[in-house]
Amino acid sequence: MENQTWDLVVVGGGINGAGIARDAALRGLSVLLCERDDLAQHTSSASTKLIHGGLRYLEYYEFGLVRKALQEREVLLRLAPHIIWPLRFVMPHDASQRPAWMIRCGLFLYDHLARRELLPGSVGVDFARHPSGSPLKRGFKRGFEYSDGWVQDARLVVLNALDAAEHGATVLTRTACIAATREQGLWRCTLRDASGAERTVSARALVNAAGPWVDRFLREQAKVRVSQSVRLVKGSHIIVPRMFEHSYAYIFQNPDKRIIFAIPYERDFTLIGTTDIEYRGDPAQVGIDDDEIRYLCTMSNRYFERQIGPEDVVATYSGVRPLLDDESDNAASVTRDYFLSLDSDEGAPLLSVFGGKITTYRKLAEQAVDMLAPQLGCTRACTSGHSPLPGGDLPQADFAAWFERIKASYPWMPLELLMRYARAYGTRLAKVIGAATSLAELGAEIAPGLYEAEARYLVDVEWACGTDDMLWRRSKLKLHLDAEQVASVAAWLAAYRPAVKARKIALENGAPA
Template identity: 80%
Template structure:
């Protein structure tokens, strides 16, 4: 590695860094991505799990951002139909909220700001007859229904990194970039592995996609000043037992003018969020506090007949959003758009990413590589909006038709396991299962429904190195397993990582020692 000159060194393995690595690799550039922790370990696995235009951003007149996000919503639904799918949202309405005519106007704009081919438009609904009206308090008699999308956010990051790797990129997880320096037309970077061993690499261009640490990386590792900055805003979520049996999600308007979502989640749960709280601590140590839990419970209880308390909360997660600082008065109104800053002049270029949201990551990546392409001699056009993500290449008829074929091919797989595999791996399912023709051939059942074949795939191919990688970011099995079952997974992982030899894929995806 020390003897190679890369076209592009990407610092940061969140959605923006992984998206940039993929876009650049698809154009034939040599790419090295380093991430000090796991892929998507911080902000990119702590979203509300939505691919959406951002209905509430219309209130702040961010029509350009909403249009861009709505355009990308259609693109992403096609690229990864296994981990991204349509969802219908219901917005209950009463006299204390924004006028109904205003909401109708907003939804009309939402339906028509960008071309829409996959998702149906918005409608008014009678909640006394609509399935989503049943769990609500009786005072809510009318509402609105519209479309957006859901996403497995951490898997979206992993699949971008995997596609980049399959097109020649090198992905190093648990590898920190601790220093960079410009030497005329090259950047030299010091990378430190998890074991503390350092090595020096060089690249023709550098991408700072460090998310919440973008300012700090410029200042401390690069020794440079930035003309822009990010504003750190904490968003927290709670997970409670399922509050309703239908598949609709809710968007609720609250007295403080904020909105929160209640989303069907992982079959047995309801995901509720998010908060918007200014954050000044270490982004790696972010966590929900009691006030946020109480706030989310209180807001939800304004709507549902079945009220919840903090005692009902089964799990929580928080993330720090590195929002582009636009001097907005409050955290909720800070723009979710992004800005790309290119520096370097005639020397080696450095591009820093400020802000952004998961829905627009692919467009951000396209624009970032477009800015660097002339300096790197890249002539191939962007392919990231046309090439499906790993597992997303479905036959005619789409995801549902493919699931039918998978059921016929693997009749011995329990339906619950097959459904989860289909949503996690899509058409890559056969790579997880391999040549197995029975459950016994999938290896030991490490925990209920979690077989050795899948665990090996996640370690060997998808860079998993800890139980959190396996059971939270690559899957959400942590929500379904007992502490003892999670211990069984941890024991298996220790043994497997200590094995003297693993597959070629495992060696390729292991960070340098």
């Protein structure tokens, strides 16, 4: 590795870094992606998990951003129909909120700003006749219904990294870039892994996709000064026991002009969020505070008959959004668009990513590699917009029809387990299941719903190292397990990972496979 000169070193294993690595690898560039923690460990696994245009951004006249996001919504629904799927949202309305005519105009724009083929348009709702009406307080009589998309956000990151790796990229997790300097027309990057071992690699170009740390990386590792900066905004979510039985999600307009979502989550739960709060601490230590929990409960209680309090919260998560600082007066109005800064005045190019949102990550990656391509002598066009992500190559991108067909191939598997595998792995579920023809052949059940076959796949193929990698980011099994069951997974990992490492070393030293 140290003797190779890479076309591109990408620092940061969030959605933008993984997307850029994938785009570049698809174009035939040699790519090394390094992430100091796990893939998607920070901002990219702490989203509201929506692929959406951003209805509320219309209020800030961000028509270009909304149009771009709506265009990408259609693209992503086709690229990964196993982890991204349509979701209908219901917006209750009363006289104290934005006028109904304004909302209708906004929804008309939302339906027509970009070409829409996969999702139905918006309609009015009478809650006396609509299934979404029963959980609401009786004062809400009418509202609106529209479409957006749902995504397993951390899996989206992992699948981008996996596709990059399968097209030749090297992906190093638990590996920090601690220094980067220009030398003789190249970047020399010093990498440090979890054991403390260091190595230095060379690259023709460097991408800084460090998310909340983008400024710090420029100052401390690359020692480069740029005029842009990020504004850190904390977004927190709460998870409570399921508050309604139907499959619709809600978008609530609040008296402070902010909105929150209430979304069906992991079968047994409802996800409520998010907040928008200026953040000045360490992004790695972000967490929800009591005021945020109370705020989300209060906003939920304004709409639902069933009242909740902090004692009902079963889990929380928070993330820091590294938004492009546009000097907006409040955190909620800061733009969700991105800016790509290219510094090539002193030789080897450095591209830094400021801002962005998960829905527009693929377009961001395409534009980033387009900016670097001339300096790398790359003439191949971007193909990321029509190359399915791993597991996403379903006929006509029709998950329901495909799942009906595969059920016949696995009659021995509980339907709930097969559905989880299908949603997580798509057509790659055959690689997880292997030649098994019974539950017993999947290996020991390490914890309820987690068999050794899947656990091995997550470690061997998807870079899982710890329990949260496996149970929180690559799946949400942790929500359904108790502390003893999580400890069982930790014990299995502690035994399995050293065996994997020993086998790898033996193979590198010439032992037979």
